[in-house]
Amino acid sequence: MSDVIGHQNARVRIKDLLLRAYIGIKEEEINNQQDVLINVELTYDASGAIHRNEIEAALNYRTITKQIIQHVDGNRFALLERLTHEVLSIVMEHEAVQWAQVEIDKPHALRYAESVSVCLEAHR
Ligand SMILES: Nc1nc2c(c(=O)[nH]1)N=C([C@H](O)[C@H](O)COP(=O)(O)OP(=O)(O)OP(=O)(O)O)CN2
Numbered sequence: 466m467s468d469v470i471g472h473q474n475a476r477v478r479i480k481d482l483l484l485r486a487y488i489g490i491k492e493e494e495i496n497n498q499q500d501v502l503i504n505v506e507l508t509y510d511a512s513g514a515i516h517r518n519e520i521e522a523a524l525n526y527r528t529i530t531k532q533i534i535q536h537v538d539g540n541r542f543a544l545l546e547r548l549t550h551e552v553l554s555i556v557m558e559h560e561a562v563q564w565a566q567v568e569i570d571k572p573h574a575l576r577y578a579e580s581v582s583v584c585l586e587a588h589r
Pocket residue numbers: 488489490491494543544545546571574575576577
């Protein structure tokens with residue numbers, strides 16, 4: 466197979482990671498978990514992963530997902546901005562990540578809206 470000429474930056478998307486979280490400022494939210502829907506998008510140089518075809522050469526998206534799950538499970542958050550920032554920080558702790566965007570939805574948090582979300586991004 467011939468090599469395709471071009472950059473080998475990969476765009477990884479973790480889509481609709483549905484977790485239960487203590488998130489919010491109302492008493493009902495402080496006392497009860499609710500759904501949060503997490504979307505992560507990141508880029509990294511995947512040339513090593515492409516050439517070696519081994520997980521050791523890749524940015525392991527399973528590892529990142531498990532870290533996010535553990536963090537959300539083990540903590541309480543008031544604002545959606547703070548939760549989004551902390552998830553983005555977990556992603557950016559991986560040195561290989563060049564750029565990342567995290568969007569977190571609180572479905573049905575607002576009485577008259579389907580959902581509300583906060584989106585943050587970071588780059589090196
Ligand atoms: N910038 C932010 N604003 C708000 C956040 C937040 O995290 N960041 N969080 C909340 C509440 O926790 C919740 O998400 C919304 O509650 P509330 O304002 O009560 O929304 P309702 O539609 O249920 O309001 P009603 O007056 O009861 O209809 C708020 N803001």
